[in-house]
Amino acid sequence: MISALVQPFGLALFRGEAEPAPPRSRRMRRPLPELLPFGHLDLVQVADLLLAWVLFDTVRGNLTNLTAATPQYMWLVYLVATAFSLPVALRDRWPLAAWRLALALLPAALWMLHLLGGIRSFLAQGAVMCLLVLYSVAVRCGRRITLAVWAISLVAVWLVDRESLVQSAVALSVVMLFGYNVRVRRSATRSRDTAVEERSVLAERARIARELHDVVAHHLSVIAIQAEAVPLEAGGDPARLEAGLTQIRGLSLEAIKELRQVLGVLRDEEGRTDTTPPPGLDRMDELMANARTAGLAVAVKRSGELAGLPTAVEVSAYRILQECLSNAMRHAPGSAVAVELVRDAALRIRVANGPGSRPGGAPGAGHGLLGMRERATLLGGSLETSRMEGGGFEVRAILPLEGAS
Structure with missing residues (x-):
């Protein structure tokens, strides 16, 4: 207890x-010319030095006036x-050390002022120094240390x-309470910003995972089927x-290109990123051709003007079509x-496939369907799946255009 x-x-x-x-705001940190040894001017520290x-x-x-005769x-x-x-x-760099220094020099200062009989004439300067230092301690130190500093400072007063x-x-307590309140608010702000950043990281991780799943699942499915079919057809x-191997090579290069695009958010050492536009419905014919090459009999029906759609809608539509065709191949x-x-x-x-002409692979973990549903939900739309009579499978998605970018 003691x-x-x-x-x-x-x-x-x-x-x-x-x-x-804590990091200074831009208003408090002004850039300096590169010729100087330090890059920024901290206005708070400058104000402290001037004071x-x-x-x-x-x-x-x-x-000096009091000691002219001595x-x-x-x-x-x-x-x-x-x-x-x-x-x-x-006080800004080392608030606790500044308070300890003031406490250590206090006896010598009091003795000197007592000898000259001028203690009360310097209370204003002492109050300014103490209150500023105590505020910094309360802002930057934990509750237990702050309470101990407050108690010791009361004894010194x-x-x-x-x-x-x-x-x-009263003045000392108010200043330290204000400083502690600032500390609590800053801590709450940091916690909130950290939570927002973590959510952003998780959302970006989920986006990359969806893109990787769609790219890898589709292209590897086509490549695997082509590798099996080409020797038989030749x-x-x-x-x-x-010719068949050349086609497989083209599909492999296309897969690598899309993977680089998906991972373009991960910068290289020089900070460059891949600026290739994401795939959209302008590449739908290429997607259908790959599916037909893999043995699917694909029929496409379009209604309405499909050009000029929002980018987010085009990318999601392309990935949904890609995943549906990949599932049909597998x-x-x-x-x-x-x-x-x-x-x-x-x-x-709407994508509907009938039963396969030969046995397909075992059911997967369902990540593809989950990814398609997430894409539709992020745009404020919906996605439904159902099994068809006779062994087929159907996917219906609605992607709103309003509000998408």
Whole structure:
């Protein structure tokens, strides 16, 4: 129990440390020419240095007048002036060290002022220094250290000037409470910003995961089917075999290109990114051709003007079509696929495939369907899936155009 009560005082006086200063706003940090050794001018630190110089010069000047007849005290004049000014200069970088320094120099300053009979004439300078330092401590130190500093400072005030103890204690308490309130608000703001940043990171991670799944699943499905079908179709004909392998190579290069585009958000060491536009419905014919090459009988029906759609809608529509065709390749190889796109107030997509002409792969984990549904939901739309009679599968998506970019 006693140890718990004494520990905060030990932290305040000896072992405790203040937290780093929060980043300055742009208004408080002004850029300087590159020729100078430091790149920015911190206006808060400049103000502290100017105020420290004013306090030093004021105290030194007044004490010099008092000690004109006793020059042997001049070294104490500078010591007292330093005690009133140096903590202010240090309070932004090392607030707790500044408070400790003021506390350590207090006895010498009080002794000097007592010898000259001028203690009360310097209370204003002392109050400015103490309140600024105590505010910095409350803003940058934990609650236990702040309470210990407050208690020790009250004792120091009682030793310096008992007549104005009540007023000084009120001023000291108000300043430290205000500083602690600022600390709590900053902490809440940092927590909120951290939570927002974490949500943004998770959203970006989910976006990259969806894109990677769609790209890899589609292209690898086509490549796998082509690699299986090309030797059978070539029938030992070197020319047909070479043509089939050339097509597989083209699909592989296309997959690599799309992967680079998806991962373009991850910068290289020089900070460059891939600025290739994301795939849209202008590449739909290429997508259908790849599916037909893989053995699907794809029929496409369009209704309405599909050019000029918002980018987000085009990308989501392309990825949904890509995932539907990939699923048909894996689970219903050789099937007939009907693709229908209708534009009115929204873009309506319907993809239905019949049963495959040969057995397909085992059901997956369902990430593809989940990704398609997430894409539609992010645009304020919807996506529904259902099994058709006779063994087929149908996907219906509605992607609103209003509000998408």
